[in-house]
Amino acid sequence: MRLAVGGALAVVGDPSRLTAIEPELQAARAAGVPVVLGSGGEPGGGQVSRLELAVSQARRAWFAAEAVINSRPLAEVRELLAAGRASRRRA
Numbered sequence: 351m352r353l354a355v356g357g358a359l360a361v362v363g364d365p366s367r368l369t370a371i372e373p374e375l376q377a378a379r380a381a382g383v384p385v386v387l388g389s390g391g392e393p394g395g396g397q398v399s400r401l402e403l404a405v406s407q408a409r410r411a412w413f414a415a416e417a418v419i420n421s422r423p424l425a426e427v428r429e430l431l432a433a434g435r436a437s438r439r440r441a
Contacts, residue, residue: 363404364390375411386419
């Protein structure tokens, strides 16, 4: 688990890199921190099952779809990314 720029938590479903544990995810959800789910991105197959693992982690922590950034419409994700870039430029 890692906190991404802009305050979203990255949850990677690669079994060799699982770092998010349920109590930490539940604490993040309770604090209103959104998540981004990913497979780990390494080539070689298994991406779908890895993404399913990331989804199951978020579900166990009771994240609603609205709190999962990459479940939002593309236009909204682009707005969030643009806002994050703008805030980093100001910092």
